Amino acid sequence: MHALPDGALILAATPIGSSDDASQTLRDALASADVIAAEDTRRFLLLTKRLGIAPTARVVSYFEGNEATRTAELIDAVAAGQRVVLVTDAGMPSVSDPGYRVVVACIEAGLRVTAVPGPSAVLTALAVSGLPVDRFCFEGFLPRKAGERGRRLAALAGEERTMVFFEAPHRLEDFLRDAARELGAGRAAAVCRELTKPFEEVVRGPLAELADWAAGGVRGEVTVVVAGAEASEASAGDALELVRRARAGGARLSEAVADVAKVTGANRKELYAAALADKESPR
Numbered sequence: 001m002h003a004l005p006d007g008a009l010i011l012a013a014t015p016i017g018s019s020d021d022a023s024q025t026l027r028d029a030l031a032s033a034d035v036i037a038a039e040d041t042r043r044f045l046l047l048t049k050r051l052g053i054a055p056t057a058r059v060v061s062y063f064e065g066n067e068a069t070r071t072a073e074l075i076d077a078v079a080a081g082q083r084v085v086l087v088t089d090a091g092m093p094s095v096s097d098p099g100y101r102v103v104v105a106c107i108e109a110g111l112r113v114t115a116v117p118g119p120s121a122v123l124t125a126l127a128v129s130g131l132p133v134d135r136f137c138f139e140g141f142l143p144r145k146a147g148e149r150g151r152r153l154a155a156l157a158g159e160e161r162t163m164v165f166f167e168a169p170h171r172l173e174d175f176l177r178d179a180a181r182e183l184g185a186g187r188a189a190a191v192c193r194e195l196t197k198p199f200e201e202v203v204r205g206p207l208a209e210l211a212d213w214a215a216g217g218v219r220g221e222v223t224v225v226v227a228g229a230e231a232s233e234a235s236a237g238d239a240l241e242l243v244r245r246a247r248a249g250g251a252r253l254s255e256a257v258a259d260v261a262k263v264t265g266a267n268r269k270e271l272y273a274a275a276l277a278d279k280e281s282p283r
Contacts, residue, residue, distance in 0.1 A: 004029055005114065007081040009074070009106045011099060013092040013118025016221070017196030019050040025116050030055050034082035037062035037074055039089050039098055047087075062086060063098055071102045078111045090221070091121055096140045096166055121195055122164050125223035128202055129162075129190035132227070136162040146174065151249030153182035155259035157242055160228040169193075169218045176211035179226060182245070183207060188227040194220040236274060239266040243275045253279060 004010060004025075012029050015021040030036065030048065036057045038044035048055060062070050077084050086093045086102065092115070093099035106113045122138050139156070142149045142165060156163060167175045172191070180187070185208035193201045199220065203213060207226070239260050246256035257275055261268040 004032060004083065004116075005112060006083050007078060008083060008112035008114055009078050009102060010083065010085045010114055010116060011093045011103070012085050012087050012116040013120070014047060014087050014090055015196070016090045016119045016121050016124065017194070017200070019047060021119050021196060022047075022051055023116070023118055026118060027051055027053055029085050029116050030057075030087075032083065033057040033085040035060065035074065035077045035084045037070070037084065037086045037102075039063050039087070039093075043089055044087060057085070062102075067098055067101045071105050074102050075105050075109055075111070078106060079109065085116075091119060092117075095120070095122065095138075119196065121166070121192075121221070121223050124195050125190070125192040125225050126162065126164055128192065128195075129225035130204055131162045131188060131190060131225055133162065135160070135228075136164060138164045141166045141168075142175065144171065146178065147250045149175065150178050150182060151246050151251045151256075153179055154242060154245040154249055155251075155256070156263060157183055157245070158229050158238070158260070158264040160230075162228050163226045165224040165226070167222050167224055169220060169222050172218050172222055172224075173211055173214040175224070176207055176214055179224075180207035180211055183226065183229075190225045191218075192223045192225065193218060195223065236266065236270070239264045239271055240274050240278060243271065244278070247279075 010029055012026055031053050033055060034057055036055060036059045038059060038061060041059055041061050074084050086099055088097035094103055103113055126133050126136055142152050186206045189207050189210055190202055190204045191210055242260045243256045246259060247253060253275060257268060257272045261271050
């Protein structure tokens with residue numbers, strides 16, 4: 001049994017679909033908490049009803065809009081020896097959800113932080129995607145604006161690890177078309193929709209084909225898994241071309257060089273010098 005400490009912040013993962021996936025440790029954490037900070041208190045109370053538990057804790061909201069002001073209150077509760085449980089709408093708090101700010105504040109204050117493990121959309125999508133799982137990176141939600149999103153994708157063109165993204169269903173087609181343009185129309189990918197729910201669907205194929213499929217409309221929670229670039233030694237010319245593409249998307253030269261150097265392994269100083277010369281050369 002997972003021992004739940006007092007005087008600690010406990011990040012509690014909640015089901016991403018069926019409430020039947022809730023662990024006994026999650027139930028124990030909610031039933032024994034002194035304070036429960038929930039991303040959406042109404043959704044949280046519905047979850048407790050489905051789980052058949054009635055927490056006696058003080059329940060407070062904790063979301064993007066009030067993190068700055070609520071964090072100090074939660075820190076004070078932990079410092080006073082209380083068991084503070086943080087839950088979000090689905091999955092693990094702080095992973096593309098509220099939580100990072102209070103975790104850092106607890107660590108800086110020398111207070112204990114632990115977690116109740118549980119379902120993860122990132123790992124579930126990765127596991128069922130059929131793409132390599134030995135090395136991967138999580139990119140979360142990319143910028144909503146097309147130019148910024150394209151620039152981020154261009155910087156990932158040389159990334160060899162499998163990539164996992166979150167995306168809103170109404171932006172999925174645009175995301176996939178941008179990904180096809182920047183990463184390659186034939187790059188293998190999987191769109192995972194409504195994972196662990198009754199209408200779960202995993203659609204696999206090249207990015208361009210998935211973009212056409214998404215044009216028909218998609219609903220529900222979406223996680224996208226994209227294969228990494230084929231392993232190769234990126235030439236100086238390849239890296240320079242990636243910098244050009246990132247700059248065409250609006251990136252500053254230094255920012256584009258830093259991003260490309262990170263994913264290609266190119267020498268940053270040498271790439272910057274080459275990019276600067278390329279920028280100043282007549283066309």
